Amino acid sequence: MSNQSGQCLCGSMHYEISADPVMLANCHCTHCQKASGSAFSSNTVVPAEAFKITGDTLTMYLDQGDSGLPLRRYFCNRCGSALYTEADAMPGLTIVKAGTLDDTSSYKPTADIWCASKMDWLKQGIERAEFEHMPTA
Numbered sequence: 001m002s003n004q005s006g007q008c009l010c011g012s013m014h015y016e017i018s019a020d021p022v023m024l025a026n027c028h029c030t031h032c033q034k035a036s037g038s039a040f041s042s043n044t045v046v047p048a049e050a051f052k053i054t055g056d057t058l059t060m061y062l063d064q065g066d067s068g069l070p071l072r073r074y075f076c077n078r079c080g081s082a083l084y085t086e087a088d089a090m091p092g093l094t095i096v097k098a099g100t101l102d103d104t105s106s107y108k109p110t111a112d113i114w115c116a117s118k119m120d121w122l123k124q125g126i127e128r129a130e131f132e133h134m135p136t137a
Contacts (some may be wrong), residue, residue, distance in 0.1 A: 004044075006100040008081035012057045015083065015096070022093060024107060026124075028115035029066040035073055035082055039119045042098040043085075044107060051084070051094040058083070065089065066114060090109030 004017040023045040034039035059077040064070055071087040085095040098107045113119070 004103045004106075006083075006096065007102065008055075008057075008079050008083060008100060010057075010076060010079035010081075012078050013053060013076045013081070013083060014053035015047050015051060015053040015100075017044075017051055017096065019047050021046050023111060024098070024108050024109045025111040025113050027113050028116075028118040030117050031063060032108055032114070033117070033119075035063075036097075039122055040112075041082075042107065042109060043095045044098050044101070045090070045093050045095050046095045048086070048092050051096065053083070058060035066117070 005015065006017075007014045007025070021044045024043070025044050025045065026040045028040045033039060035041065054075075055076075055122055057073055057076045057078040061073045062070065063073055065087060067087070067089045067129075069088040071089070073082065073085050075082045081100060082097050083100055084097060087095060098104060098109075101107060
């Protein structure tokens with residue numbers, strides 16, 4: 001999985017990853033839920049020195065994670081895409097948002113973390129309809 005690349009939705013921010021991930025995890029903490037606007041955040045955690053980002057629209061939001069420690073959430077200030085996080089609880093690592101990878105086919109999470117705040121509907125084995133694309137009336 002090394003030598004991955006990714007970008008934000010509008011393409012003004014690009015990154016390269018030159019090492020294999022340390023962890024592939026879905027985070028269910030309440031802060032990731034709010035920051036992603038979803039039930040969880042899918043992440044690939046990589047060594048910080050293997051992550052290089054370029055572009056001119058990067059903005060940082062200083063947050064305090066459910067761990068109680070500071071973390072810095074980086075996003076594109078043009079399109080709003082969350083790109084990566086640096087967490088004091090994980091020094092030397094960069095938490096890259098897996099949905100921003102150019103090729104997501106190799107992302108297969110091996111862990112779910114902060115499951116104490118996992119949304120109830122994810123804990124249930126409910127069958128749901130699936131559609132290849134947006135359904136029409």
